Every structure is written in C-alpha cells, then in structure tokens.
Amino acid sequence: MFYFTMFFQYMAQYLKTKFEYRADMVVKMFSDLLFQATNLVFILVVFGHTQVLGGWNREEIIFIYGFFLVPYAIFSSFFNIWDFNERYIVKGEMDRILTRPIHSLFQVMLERMELESLFGAVVGIVIMAYASFNLNLQFHWYDIIIFIVFSLGGTLVYAGIFVSIASISFWSDARTSISPMVYNIGNYGRYPVDIYNSVIRFILTWILPFAFVGVYPAAYFLNRHEWLFYSILTPVMGIIFFSLAIVLWNIGVKRYRGAGN
Template sequence: MFYTSICMDYMKQYMKSRMIYRTDFLVDFFSNLLNQCINLLFIFIVFAKVPTLSGWSREEIVFIYGYFLIPYAIFDTFWGNLWNVQDRYIIKGEMDRILTRPVYSLFQILLETMTLESLSGVITGIAVMVYSGNQLHLSFQWYDSFVLLLLVLGSNFVYGGIYVTLASIGFWTDSKTGIIPLIYNIGSYGRYPVDIYNKAIRALLTWVLPFAFVGVYPAMYFLHKPGYLLWTILTPIVGAIAMTIGIFVWNAGIKRYRGAGS
C-alpha cells in the first residue's frame, strides 16, 4: 500500500505538470497513436504483395502485433527512464539523491520519468486484437480476460527484466549510452512469429533475449495454434525469471556504486 500510494502521487504530479501544456500532451498522445498505425500499415503493405508469410496469414500477424502493443505500451509508460540510468543517474551523480530517500532506488527511477500518454497503445492493441479476432472467427471464453492480464504482466516483466539488467551494466562501465539502443531495436522482432527467422535468431529471441515472450508466444493462446501452449504457459515464468535477474544485478550494482566524484 505504501508503494501504491507513492505511485499514485507520482502519477498525479505528472498529470498536473502535463496539463499545464495540454496541447503538447495531446500531440504526444496522437504521435504515439500515429506511430502504431504506421507499423500496422507496414504489415498491410507487406501482405498486399504476398498472401502468407511462412504459413501465417495477415490477420494472424496483425493479431500478434495487437497483443504486442499492450505490454509494449505499459513498458514505454513506466520503464522508459531506464535509458537515462547510465548518463543521468550514474555518471552525473543523481543516484546520490535517489539513495538518500527511504524508497527502493529502482522504483524511484522508474516513476521519475513516466509517459502516461503512451498508454494509448493499450487501447490500440485491444482494438487491433478484437478486429483481427473477428476476422479470424476466434472464440473467447469468460476467463480469457484474466489470462490476458496474466500474460501481459509476464510479458511486461520480460521487458522490464531485460532492460533493468542492461541499465545495471552502467555501474561497471563508463559509457553514456551502453547497449540499450541496440537491444531496443532487437526487441521489435518479438512482434512477429519466430517461424519466419532462422534458428539462430529463434534461439536468441527465446532463450537469450526472450522478446518472443513479449509478443508471439503469449498471443498463440488466443490464436489456438497447436504446439505453442507450452510457450504460452512459460510466459509468466520467463517474466518472473527475467525480473529476478534484473533486480539481482541492479542490487549488486547499487552496492558497487560509490558516487559520481568530481
């Protein structure tokens, strides 16, 4: 309850500051929406030239993309400040300020810079899933909404765990950016079926950087694809493992941190 109340206070303060410049807030909101639509348009352009992609239909790819948008939007909203850990908090010394407060350091950093307008991706993702699901004549049960919540939580933990681990590397290096931008580009591969990639990339997206659990594997539950149920079940487990590793590495880095110096 303590951390929940702090989170709500951060969100209230964020909205107060953003509502001072409402036009800017709306521009960011619709910019995110436009970016999502452009990515969706790209899928339609590809399938205008080919009827299927390694056996996957256009509607199935669109459905996977729709699911991917939901955990991605949540990650973009609450985890985006991990990009600044190395430069802002470690090199420039703002971690000193964070560590003087009686609240877990990672929790503070995540909430200091949030973009609530990015949550538009959740609405877009659900809309895309409903549209493509109707096109595919998919059947949904009453409990599927709870399954969706569990899978999205697992997918978000996969994202968070990976990027917390990468951000924590900054405690051992002097680089301003690290490898987060490179890994961020690899993450986009998780919104397409792994079958379209070669074996090396499949292994990378499943076991090394498990971005396949952010999009394709959990989406298979709703598409009722045979042979994927185990991967769907593994989504929350992989998310928990990724987050555990991330927090472990973060805590180790915090113990190593000695201040920015002069």
Template structure:
C-alpha cells in the same frame, strides 16, 4: 507495497499538475505514439501486399500478434521508462540524490519517469486484437480475458527485467554502453511469428533475449492451428525469472556505485 502506492499517487499527482500546465506536450506525445504504432501496422500491410503469407501465418494473424505486442509494451513504457537512465542518473549524478532517500532506488527511478500517455498504446493494441479476432472468427471462451491479463503481465515482466538489467550496466561503466538501442531493435522481432526466422535467431529470441514471450508465444494461445499453448504458458514463468535476474543485476550495480564525483 503501501509505501510504493503512496509514492505512486504523489508522483502521478505531480505529473498531472505538470501536464495541466503544458497540455500541448501531452497531446503531442500521444499523437506521436499513435503515429509510430500506425506506421508499424502499415508496414505489416505492405509486406502482405507482396506475399500471401509469412510461413503459415496469415495477415490477420500477424496483425493479431502485433496487437498483443502493443499491450505489454505500453504498460512497460508507462511504468518502467528507463531509456535515459545512464545519461540522467549516472552521467549527471542524479543517482546520488536517489540513494539519499529511504525508498527503494529502482522504485524511485521508475516513478520519476512514469509516462501515462504510453498506456494509450495498450488500449490501441486491445482494439487491434479485437478487430483481428473478429476477422479470424476465433472462438471466445469465458477465461480468455483472464488468460490475456496473465500473459500480458508475464510479458511486461520480461520487458522490465531485461531493461532493468540493461540500465544497471551503467553502474559498471562510466560511459553509456550504447547497447539499449540495439536491444530495442531486437525486441521488434518479437512482434512477428518466430517460425519465419532461422534456428539461431529463434534460440536468441526464446532463451537469451526472450522477446518472443512479449509477442508471438503468448498471442499464439488464442490462435487456432499454431500449437503455441505450451510455450504461451511459459510466459509468466519466463517473466518472473527475467525480472529476478534484472533485479539481481540492479542490486549488484547499486552496491558497486560510488557516486558521480566532481
């Protein structure tokens, strides 16, 4: 852990030096992320212009869930940016360089792709949650911030575990699988109430690709009248299990890796 923290400081230092040289790139990235979040939020408002509710969920409640959804997603995107792993590390052979160093391979890959601007999305998500909280007139308890931290960490682990496993699939295939864009689209279902989907999709989003635990289930803990506290408390448990599976797939893939060749 001490070695990882030392490496983290070094990588962050290099990142800051780079962005100080190319400051416009930093702000372009921040603005593009904010615009993407704003479009998703506008989409929710457009939907509720056509219908008064989704199931028994009001507009403010769906916005609250979306605000929560942004928190773990921003943390994940900041510290576990594995989107281009297959192309950069397998196809172009950079994994060979990673494996010649004494630090953990996954730690190095994550630190090389750290993306601090994405953390702004988490701050925006907190702001959206607060606005929806006030609009819904939800009760506030002293333990709510602590619960939010636990839930957000559990949701982040779900992201890290799933996308680590997806990245590790590249070790077993010489060509990009193309599955990451599909999973990325599926994860967006987790920001809406799972009750509006049919039984098959609910099962998929709860137990196979548990994206319901990065949005609606943990967010339901704070909402009144949706009875989601039992499932909400499963969030850190599911996060730990998914992370363990993701790390197992990664280790299995690294053992199988034989280099990029010539």
C-alpha cells in the same frame, strides 16, 4: 502499502504537470499513434505481396502486433529508463536517489513514468479486436484473466531485459549504450519466430526473450496449440527475467560509489 501510496502520489503529481501542458500530452499520444500506424502499414505492405508468411496469415500477424503493443505500452509507461546511464550515473542524479528511504529502482520508475504511453495499449486492444473479428475467434470469460496475466508477463520480460542493461551502467559510465541495439532486436518479437532461422529463434526465446512479449502469448488466443507450452511459460519467463534484473540492479547499487569517484 507505503509503496502503493508513493505510487499514487507520484501519479497524481505527474497528471497535474501533464494537464498543465495538455498540448504536449496530445502531441505525445499522436506521435505514438503515428509510430504504431507506420508499423501496421508495414505489415499490410508485406502481405500485399504474399498471402501467408511462415504459415501465418495477415490477420494473425496483425493480432500478434496488437497484442505486442499492450505489454510494450505498459513497459514504456513505467520503465522509461533509456537514458539512465546519462542522467543518473554520468550526471550524478543517482546520489540523490540513494538518499531516500525507498528502493532506488522504484524511484527511477516513478520519476520517469510516461502515463500517456498507456494509450498504446488501447490501440493494441482495438487492433486485436479487429483481427479477432476477421478471424472469427471465440473467447471465454477466463481469457480476460489470461490476457492480463500474459500482458503483465510480457511487460516483465521487457522490463527485465532493459533494467539489466541499465544496471550495466553501475560498472561502466560510458555515455554510449547497447539499449538501441537491443530495442531493435525487440522488434522481431512482433512477428512469428518460425519465420526466422534457428539461431535467431533461440535468441528471441531464451537469451533476449522478446518472443514472450508478442508471438508466444498471442498464439494462445489464435489457437496455435503447437505453441501452447511457450504461451503458458510467458508469466514464468517474465518473473524470472525481472527477478534476475532486480538482483543485478541491487548488486550494482552496492558497487556504486557516487558521481565524484
């Protein structure tokens, strides 16, 4: 209950600051929408030259992209830790974090939250609805629960990967980071893994499992039964990778000696 209370108190303060500068919030939402539209246009351009990509048609690819946007939006809202190394390690703000009686990662999450990024989840659902209509997909009442579980699983996969990368900062205070490179790899999770060679497919499934953010969970709703096992594995992979990230983070915090050393 203490953590829930802290979460809503931070959220309330965040909303107060954002509504104080409404134009900034609108600009951020518009820029996110423009970015998502650009990626969607790219898909349309690709299918302007072919009818099928690796056995997947245009609407199926669009559906996968729409699903991908949902966990990605949740991740972007609560795990905005791209600059963790620069801000908290190099500049020493981790010292302030560790003086408070609450888990350090939870504090960083709350300080860096960007709730306006949740608008991307709405866009993703709209895109999925459009693709579903064109594909004549049929859903059951329990698919809503499965959708929520898969979305949270995909979010935890994303969070686990990038929290692990942020944890490396406890051992290395270099200003450069591998986050941009890994982020670019994550974009491959928006597309079916069977269009890639076996090495990339293995990496996207077991090493940097971004496929569990987009294509694998989306395949369940597209009735791709050959991917059913991977679809069901989505929340499991999320829990495993996020748990490993927490362990790595806690080890790093114990090793941390402060900005002055």
